[in-house]
Amino acid sequence: MRQRFIAPGAYVQGAGALGAAGEEFAALDADDAYLLGGETALSTVEDRVTDGLRAAGTDVAAVAAGVGQCTHPVIDTHADRVREAEADLVVGVGGGVAMDVATAVAHRTDALLAVVPTVASTDAPTSTVAVIYDEDGAFREVLHRDRNPELVLVDTAVVAGAPARFLAHGMGDAMATHFEAQAVAAARGKTDAGGRSAFVAVDIAERAYRRIADHGADALAAVERDAVTPAVERVVEANTLLSGLGFESGGTAGAHAVQVGLTNVGVREPHGVLVAFGTVAELLVQDADPATLDAVLDVVFGVGLDVTLDELDVGDADLHRVGRIAREHGTAAEPADPPAERVADAVRAADELVRRRRAAR
Numbered sequence: 156m157r158q159r160f161i162a163p164g165a166y167v168q169g170a171g172a173l174g175a176a177g178e179e180f181a182a183l184d185a186d187d188a189y190l191l192g193g194e195t196a197l198s199t200v201e202d203r204v205t206d207g208l209r210a211a212g213t214d215v216a217a218v219a220a221g222v223g224q225c226t227h228p229v230i231d232t233h234a235d236r237v238r239e240a241e242a243d244l245v246v247g248v249g250g251g252v253a254m255d256v257a258t259a260v261a262h263r264t265d266a267l268l269a270v271v272p273t274v275a276s277t278d279a280p281t282s283t284v285a286v287i288y289d290e291d292g293a294f295r296e297v298l299h300r301d302r303n304p305e306l307v308l309v310d311t312a313v314v315a316g317a318p319a320r321f322l323a324h325g326m327g328d329a330m331a332t333h334f335e336a337q338a339v340a341a342a343r344g345k346t347d348a349g350g351r352s353a354f355v356a357v358d359i360a361e362r363a364y365r366r367i368a369d370h371g372a373d374a375l376a377a378v379e380r381d382a383v384t385p386a387v388e389r390v391v392e393a394n395t396l397l398s399g400l401g402f403e404s405g406g407t408a409g410a411h412a413v414q415v416g417l418t419n420v421g422v423r424e425p426h427g428v429l430v431a432f433g434t435v436a437e438l439l440v441q442d443a444d445p446a447t448l449d450a451v452l453d454v455v456f457g458v459g460l461d462v463t464l465d466e467l468d469v470g471d472a473d474l475h476r477v478g479r480i481a482r483e484h485g486t487a488a489e490p491a492d493p494p495a496e497r498v499a500d501a502v503r504a505a506d507e508l509v510r511r512r513r514a515a516r
């Protein structure tokens with residue numbers, strides 16, 4: 156198998172970046188845009204995005220607010236509207252869900268895709284991937300657009316103005332990428348990009364983790380006060396770009412697999428919270444050295460992502476199912492290839508590690 160590395164056409168980030176949206180949209184050379192996103196996100200940035208589109212000579216054919224779920228019916232509805240509007244550009248505005256819907260809709264309609272993340276809570280924006288759930292919020296499937304977004308436009312001032320917890324969630328998603336890419340590379344597994352893990356993606360994933368370990372707490376403190384600092388810029392880039400490139404061409408494994416297992420027993424906590432917990436479980440599956448485990452727990456606690464099974468409302472009776480689903484969704488990509496029982500044991504042991512560290516504080 157060959158290695159395969161894929162990336163967005165352009166990644167633009169900075170405080171006030173939306174002020175220059177016109178130049179970036181102009182490079183896409185689209186005639187008609189279909190803008191979709193969450194209510195809050197659109198209320199914050201819709202004017203700047205539509206001004207940018209018009210400055211680029213792109214008409215705004217329709218604006219669809221209130222995108223709150225990425226399900227097949229939601230994707231169908233927006234894809235129909237894009238065709239009716241004869242739009243050749245889909246612009247997704249908001250968090251992970253809006254990015255996923257925009258990605259799926261652009262794929263279905265063969266439109267260009269620009270994404271404007273207003274939070275840095277997942278690495279969805281830079282990727283070809285859309286994660287589709289059912290109406291109850293349980294994981295259904297992963298869809299791949301045939302290419303990454305033509306444009307990812309991140310205004311760091313907007314991201315810093317969003318509730319700080321979103322940035323922490325993104326750090327949970329991003330820190331996992333390093334350990335997952337390592338696992339997939341060691342097992343010579345296949346990635347979302349459709350090849351063997353690319354060396355550069357494994358390196359980038361490691362950088363994402365180091366950034367968060369070094370700057371995560373500082374960045375979180377800054378966004379608590381809506382401030383943009385160099386630490387915030389570094390972490391936003393780690394959460395959005397580095398983690399996205401790292402997972403897509405480096406591979407996902409145990410941490411995301413445990414997250415899928417947890418959502419399928421009814422847990423509805425944010426993606427990054429579950430992935431952070433899954434990272435601790437993954438390290439136990441991998442028999443990681445104590446110093447690494449300790450460092451990861453430092454990061455998890457440092458940015459307030461610590462959570463117990465009790466708080467997730469996951470009982471012992473659910474753990475076998477968590478282990479079985481996790482195996483179907485990625486722990487088999489781990490070099491150790493653990494049976495479902497061992498994954499369930501790792502989840503239980505991760506819970507105990509979190510409890511003990513809390514008690515020791």
Ligand SMILES: [Zn+2]
Nearest residue numbers: 277278328430
């Ligand atoms: Zn993720």
